Amino acid sequence: MASKDTTMKNDTILSVEHLSMRFGGLMAINDLSFQAKRGEITALIGPNGAGKTTVFNCITGFYKPTMGMITMHHSSGKDYLLERLDDFQITKTAKVARTFQNIRLFTGLTVLENLLVAQHNMLMKASGYTIMGLLGMPAYKRAAEEAIGKARVWLEKADLIERADDPAGDLPYGAQRRLEICRAMCTGPELLCLDEPAAGLNPKESLALNQLLKSIRDEGTSLLLIEHDMSVVMQISDHVVVLEYGQKISDGTPDHVKNDPKVIAAYLGVEDEELDEAIHEVEAVAGETK
């Protein structure tokens, strides 16, 4: 019999079925279906304008899809139809958190305060939506201590604990990106969606990011990410879905998609007859970066 861990790892956390999104005359996503597995890092890749951010915006409630179903399957066995929920319900109830292409921290607040703001809902609930917090009632005090404890755990994991009391805006770029991820993790998501987390990072920052993302996965949160940096995608993803012109052109392990001629053609923008040459070029580049 499979162990519980193995079973958990192989089941589906997110199903996207026949998703379409039309903007006026443009079909940005056209009948897209794919699944993300629980306990895995799934990467959504594709050339510029392929529709990756639009898929993210549909999953996280920023857009209502023109057609299709997006289902979040909780580990409790409960399912949530994301296209029917508002964005705040998607975070709070369906437990899907996201980060954006551009950093959205409260730069004037400290690193720790940014993580406490993320837990505002839980603290408000503990206060009974009254002045219990100001009066220092035990239930609120406990909740506040828990919030600080959770923030500390994430700051340790992201190697930011030394900077807890510094303004978030003073952190180097790569550290700000990691802080954003910690902030999303403080909301307790089952699925974390990251929009280009490695954009603008230097190789050292990129390595720190990879370690953080792998530790998030290994502790049981599933990840879905859009990423242009192929070294990040190939190093940390368990599963890759490739889009071109709003449609899926490949789906499988990093090795599978890396060698898929359709993917190579899409990235290099080559015609079928030029494919062999393009594949040789890609293999040569891959060999150099090993």
Ligand SMILES: Nc1ncnc2c1ncn2[C@@H]1O[C@H](COP(=O)(O)OP(=O)(O)OP(=O)(O)O)[C@@H](O)[C@H]1O
């Ligand atoms: N709000 C919108 N209104 C109209 N067209 C849009 C809108 N959002 C996206 N599009 C169009 O949909 C298509 C897919 O865009 P999208 O941003 O999803 O692609 P992407 O794969 O994320 O691209 P990139 O890698 O450049 O970020 C593009 O042609 C884009 O111009």
